[in-house]
Amino acid sequence: MRTLIKGGTVLSSTGAVAADVLVDGETIAAVTAPGMFTEADTVLDATGKYVLPGGIDAHTHMEMPFGGTFSADTFETGTRAAAFGGTTTIIDFAVQAKGTSLLSTLDKWHEKADGDCAIDYGFHMIVSDVNDATLKEMESCVDAGVSSFKMFMAYPGVFYSTDGEILRAMRKATETGSTIMMHAENGIAIDQLVAQALAEGRGEPVQHGYTRPPELEGEATSRAITLAKVTGAPLYIVHLSAAQALAAVAGARNEGQNVFAETCPQYLYLSIEDLAKPDFEGAKYVASPPLREKSHQTDLWRGLRTNDLSVVSTDHCPFCFKDQKELGRGDFSKIPNGMPGVEHRMDLLHQGVVAGEISLARWVETCSTTPARMFGLYPRKGVLAPGSDADIVVYDPKAEQTISAATHHMAVDYSAYEGMRITGAVSTVLSRGRVVVDGGEYHGSAGHGRFLSRDLCQYLN
Ligand code: URP
Ligand code: ZN
Ligand code: ZN
Ligand code: ZN
Secondary structure (H helix, E strand, C coil): CEEEEEEEEEEECCEEEEEEEEEECCEEEEEECCCCCCCCCEEEECCCCEEEECEEEEEECCCCEECCEECCCCHHHHHHHHHHCCEEEEEEEEECCCCCCHHHHHHHHHHHHCCCCCCEEEEEEECCCCCHHHHHHHHHHHHCCCCEEEEECCCCCCCECCHHHHHHHHHHHHHHCCEEEEECCCHHHHHHHHHHHHHCCCCCCHHHHHCCCHHHHHHHHHHHHHHHHHHCCCEEECCCCCHHHHHHHHHHHHCCCCEEEEECHHHHHCCHHHHCCCCCHHHHHCCCCCCCCCHHHHHHHHHHHHCCCCEECCCECCCCCCCCHHHHCCCHHHCCCCECCCCCHHHHHHHHHHCCCCCHHHHHHHHHHHHHHHCCCCCCCCCCCCCCECCEEEEEEEEEEECCCCCCCCCCCCCCCCCCEEEEEEEEEEECCEEEEECCEECCCCCCCCECCCCCCCCCC
16 A cells, blocks of 8 residues: 655755655655656645654653543543644653552553554653662663653652652663653742642632742752763753753753753743633643743743754643642642643644744754654654654645634643634644544544554664
8 A cells, every 4th residue: 555645845854855755554665856656556745735754742641640630631532632733653651659560550551552542652651669679670661662761859749759769760770771851840849839828828820830930940950960960861851841941951961961851832832821810710721840931932942943952742631621620729739730732732833933933844853853763763753764654744834723622632621722823734644654634534543553662762872
């Protein structure tokens, strides 16, 4: 079964070129000068459109247990929504509960996801219980294709690890060549600010932002960088939101340390003003780190250009406004943390291209090629080249659309970007050669997506 995508502009992390793409079965057979091939079982006309490697969202949380509930998207609904938005791979997080093993956790997440996903998927491992057995199991995780471990300097009593525990896990990461991903906020200090706010009767959603100031993200980021330096571990800062944290990352990178960072669309487009919306509407925007003052956005866009921010992921972690965010009415600390976004990352970052903040090549690089290399999936994913998986997005840069919960495909009752006008839209999406989305219609199926056993970070190994 051969599919020819002809007449389009093929994008990569290095630029744009007029070319045709020939798909044979599940992989790309050739990327050629226009018109070289004419014969195929199916021909897709991409005239006037971009043809790019499918998006890779390296940070999602489907069916995640959090705050006494579960994130609203299942692996089935969440990966289908991702496909609609031009994302053809997710890397989700298996979550170790305290007192349980990493390998039983991994089994549990395979049970949740296997047979349910519309697109290919991998896992990171959240380590929340550092002990001799867990550290040993990190080796088995790497062997099982889970080569990155997320730790938390936030959420004391839940996922939090002490500096000593982080140091121990980092040593194991150095030994195995794996990557430590860090949620860098000073959770001990934050808990004090939260307690104080609640004692003073300040319970509304915006207090979530006031009690997690950017300085405490900057401090934790610096501390994580220091621990990584002492242990030699590669470090990847997740969901970086604050200028202070970016400065710490940039400083470490300038000194040659293997520190990487991602940001998320919500930090580029939304702000603490959204968190301050009245009548509890701010709860829709509660995520950690919190949305910041708008001034941080300028720094984040610059970071994307300079590569101090190498990846854009969503941290997709949706909770319904009506029955889940509601848990924290009157007490912001009980609002489940997280926002929906897996469907709109490619569109939102394309607005950065339209606005002149980033180049087309950088769009592809931060949303597909770099996440592939960062998490050991390249060149199977992240590039349109012979032999690569035929994960392909045909994108119409001139189309206009409006984001709305009424039309999105995520299983959540609101959009954080409700009413936002977008220039550009996904036309067709292929996952391993199969058309899964075309003209706004779904042609995929649960179970088409396969588990991706990942190699180590390809910037270092
Ligand atoms: O608020 C967030 N980010 N929820 C998801 C869990 C995490 O810390 O990434
Ligand atoms: Zn986090
Ligand atoms: Zn997250
Ligand atoms: Zn619901």
